[in-house]
Amino acid sequence: MEKVASEKIIVEAALKVFSTKGFAEARMADIAKEANLSYGLIYHYFENKEKLFDAIVENWWKTFYDELEMLKKSASATKEKLVEIIKFMMNAYTATPSQMSIFVAEVSRGFIYHSSPRGKDKFRKLFNLCEDIIREGQVRGTLRADIQSNYLTYVFLGAIDTFLSVMILGNETLSKTREKRIIESLTTVFLHGAEAEAEH
Amino acid sequence: MEKVASEKIIVEAALKVFSTKGFAEARMADIAKEANLSYGLIYHYFENKEKLFDAIVENWWKTFYDELEMLKKSASATKEKLVEIIKFMMNAYTATPSQMSIFVAEVSRGFIYHSSPRGKDKFRKLFNLCEDIIREGQVRGTLRADIQSNYLTYVFLGAIDTFLSVMILGNETLSKTREKRIIESLTTVFLHGAEAEAEH
């Protein structure tokens, strides 16, 4: 078999196993079995379990950064950008739920345990990119400026994160209709609040 | 030493170790050393590592449920109730940051893996309690009814969760002033949205 094929199969298998059992409970043997390859081969391509995991995560971060970076630079209105972020996350979930699951469960968790300072930096970068967009919205007068930009960011990202968590938890598939409703709900609540119109 | 004392010391130590390294990386030996007790003794009080962890988590959940339960039944206005939830979480963080850290990292992230089906149920219960309060707010006309109650719940809890995550990540202490500002921000955004007033 060619090199590229096997490596991809391994990554695919690892993705599945990691997302199902979590990093700690995932066994290299599980991954090998899932990939239908000897586990020796995994070490041919990846130094060890952690490096294999990192490779997967790294890949995810790259895609994510690229998207945010692009959005940040785009000429769209702030609201558009926020919607795009949500869309991107939802699509990512639909396309590769395992990857999203790892992201939500392992990466967020992992960065809390200050084991890897790199992890923290990754997160900060993500936060910062998002915050930049939100701050831009404040400057433009689209978003309220009486609340710190980082606080707004927390609410925004936290909301998305929880939606994803729930979807992952329920192993839910995302119909176009449902995706649309989620995006609308999220946007509406984030922008206009949860309070009933009447009270305004 | 008396029974109660040792048991408490163990729990305290476990709390610290679990919150620092996470469940998977926490070693019974670490806990014993932290507690300055032999690790044989841990097994006097707790059947095994998981039970020890559960004991800690259980304790936390109980406090949380009780609070939510109480809030749910209280006669307060919905807004009050929501503020109380936030307050409760922030206070919990201030009082026992390790417990909060475990909650956020292990429970609110780790529950994704089907390994502990109990975890899921706990979470659903929490969601449900919170959703009940929110649904009540919708019925009462305080909260908008055009968005599913569970969606509103996700945004609300997700926002809190992320605030906590960031605080845990930064190992931040929470001054009264800061707590107040966070509560206000969270409430404001959740209720009135992030959009600039001008646009209304």
Added chain:
Amino acid sequence: MEKVASEKIIVEAALKVFSTKGFAEARMADIAKEANLSYGLIYHYFENKEKLFDAIVENWWKTFYDELEMLKKSASATKEKLVEIIKFMMNAYTATPSQMSIFVAEVSRGFIYHSSPRGKDKFRKLFNLCEDIIREGQVRGTLRADIQSNYLTYVFLGAIDTFLSVMILGNETLSKTREKRIIESLTTVFLHGAEAEAEH
């Protein structure tokens, strides 16, 4: 069983296995089996295979240094001291052939591979101690001064080393008579040379 007992048993077993198979071929399982203990216990006392090996070697070096140090300081004549060194080595072989075997085979070998600079230092220390005694002999006029002291040391130690190697190789036991003959031979050749008297 008490702590000290088990640790000693492990060391004893390790000594046997290492001396029989060499470090590389020695299996932790072999040692455990030889000690009639679970291999987990070995790790209770020693961090890993290398540390276990080091502990054994360290112990040997200490005994050896102490002896040489003592000899160096003693008021004996140089010849006496040299005889004592030989005696010490022969006795060490008789008392603990495995230890001697490890010393000759593994330590001498290991120090060639510059893996552990500590190893080199140990050897240098040994050489130096011996050289000090020999230099003292030169100063006193007992040993010829027209040959570098280190060269004399090499011949002296090399000769002993080879005697030991041969004994280990043949798994020989050392009768008092034989020991005496070896000491005499070694001393005679080293001091007076191998040339036939006639030629003097």
Added chain:
Amino acid sequence: MEKVASEKIIVEAALKVFSTKGFAEARMADIAKEANLSYGLIYHYFENKEKLFDAIVENWWKTFYDELEMLKKSASATKEKLVEIIKFMMNAYTATPSQMSIFVAEVSRGFIYHSSPRGKDKFRKLFNLCEDIIREGQVRGTLRADIQSNYLTYVFLGAIDTFLSVMILGNETLSKTREKRIIESLTTVFLHGAEAEAEH
């Protein structure tokens, strides 16, 4: 590439790796990398790691035997022969230090383990050849006969071995002057002893 070329490259690489890390720590992959060849190719030429090692050692032994054999048969005086042996070893070190390093570390130390009974035989043969020359010296009246011929052999070979060990350890290069001095010292001490002339 032609057959002979590759085989030679492999042997050369193996020589380097074995001499640097020792047999146990040498990896087939290291050798392949050193040779700039795939490791599959090594197995074209050598059955396995041990055979590869043996091939190298065998080659060395053969040269050595041939030399000793020739010397043994030569009409030279005993002293001449001994000097020739020393010279041969020193030259061998200068010409191929790696080979010498392997010889000293792996063969002359490693033969202790019964793992390779062939090793023992080789050594005995070497000893015997050398002893033959020494015994001849005793018969001729050149060397003292009151000490067992094998004992004399041990001292002689041991001294050389240690000189080599020290040189290998120090990664020393051997100038002609230094070589001469070593040969002289070794010969002098071996023949006339280390005792000061005055005492005779």
Added chain:
DNA sequence: AATGAATGAGACTTCATTCAT
């Protein structure tokens, strides 16, 4: 002749848990 992907036995090591004291 040459490659390097693929294999898998087997080594080391970890660590939750038991148990004699």
Added chain:
DNA sequence: TATGAATGAAGTCTCATTCAT
């Protein structure tokens, strides 16, 4: 109640060797 020595299942990883190309 308390200790920590003892256990061994189970995991990670290594690396000589094979084999399809």
